Amino acid sequence: MLIGPRDDTRELEQLQSDVMDVTQAMLALPIRLPRTRFYRGLQARKRIMDALRQEISTRRENGLKLDHRDDFLQTLLLKSHMDSPEEALTDEQILDNILTLIIAGQVTTATAITWMVKYLGDNTDLQEKLRSVQLDLASKHNDAPLTLQHLNTMDYAYKTVKESLRMATIVSWFPRVALKDCQVAGFHIKKDWLVNVDARSIHYDPTIYDSPTVFDPSRFNDDMKPYSFLAFGAGSRTCLGMNLAKIMMLIFLHRLVTNFRFQL
Ligand code: HEM
Known part of the structure; x- marks a missing residue:
């Protein structure tokens, strides 16, 4: 690609x-x-x-x-x-762009998929449920090659992807520099301070996610608080490959559960 x-x-x-x-x-x-x-x-x-x-x-x-x-x-x-x-x-700018995309997109997606397989291997009841939904979808699509329209109908699989990303939190924190004095949730932050957004702690905060250590895709049935899901960051530096990563994970998941039954 x-x-x-x-x-x-x-x-x-x-x-x-x-x-x-x-x-x-x-x-x-x-x-x-x-x-x-x-x-x-x-x-x-x-x-x-x-x-x-x-x-x-x-x-x-x-x-x-x-x-x-x-x-x-x-x-x-x-x-x-x-x-x-x-x-x-320039050639150097082209090279930098390609290297950035290789580094940002390769290991992140591979790691996310690996964790997703582990969570489903640990939770065979959820895997069974997902398999039945995906097989049902596949039969409705007459086993045609997957398109974006098909992926858009994969609601439970998408929630499984999100839940895997929440629990794995591949990029755990995002370092930032404060450009000016400001206040966040009552805390004073001074210009030039180094600030770390701790995405993992947010993903495991019991005031945001009930039973945060339990793998439960259906938790995403409910509306979420703003900035509570930070797997791809937020704001102007949100992951550029977010949609590509979601598509890759969904296609992998569909192929995996419709062809294999596995346990860890
Ligand atoms: C599951 C897979 C992925 C995860 C979990 C992920 C996560 C993230 C996160 C959290 C950030 C924001 C970092 C920050 O705010 O400091 C980010 C930025 C970025 N990601 Fe991803 N990413 C994934 C896949 C990809 C893919 C497939 C590509 C491209 C092919 C990609 C390209 C980028 C780029 C270029 C940035 C920098 C955006 C900017 O600073 O303007 N990522 N990613």
Whole structure:
């Protein structure tokens, strides 16, 4: 989707391991010494950028318009090719955009799906209920390939996705800098203070969610308090890939429960 399918398995494995190293470095102490997690992340980032640079130059050599790839890198390249020089993205900006989307979208979604499988494996009664709803939907759709319209009818599955995201809280906190003195819920916050929004604590707050440690998709039958569900953040920095992630999780869930029965 971002840079098209990779033909070379070794290249793909290297990319996956590099993405993992960059992700882990983001949570490491910033010590630039060989063998540290941070240093490994920097090296991995450089390898990813070099590989992407190589990909860009190959596509340019092949002639962008003749190279009929249907992925995000191609879209950015074609756009920068057609834009006026002042508006066009530089290669470095294109590379940064692709790397951001790989890092922000890959491990988050994979981790969210893994937790969803675990919660359903632990709660086989809910899994059974979901299976029956999804099989019923599949038969109504005559087992046709899934479309957005189909996904929009998957109410219980969507609540299962949300409940998994609440309990797993993949991005646990969002660091911010206060731009001016302000008050939040009676607390005085001074300009330049570092503030952490603790999404996990909100997701497990019993005054917001009844029995917060219980996996219960039906809790989302009721209207929610504003800012009580922060799996994708909130406000102007809300996750850019939120809808894509929800779609990927829904499709995975549908395929999983309509084909397998599992327990952990
Ligand atoms: C289940 C999967 C995902 C979760 C839980 C998730 C979570 C988040 C959260 C909490 C933020 C806000 C961070 C903050 O406010 O500091 C965020 C931002 C972002 N996410 Fe996601 N994300 C997911 C999937 C994706 C995907 C699939 C993509 C793209 C392909 C993506 C791209 C981004 C980008 C670009 C931002 C930064 C937005 C900005 O700062 O303007 N995410 N994500």
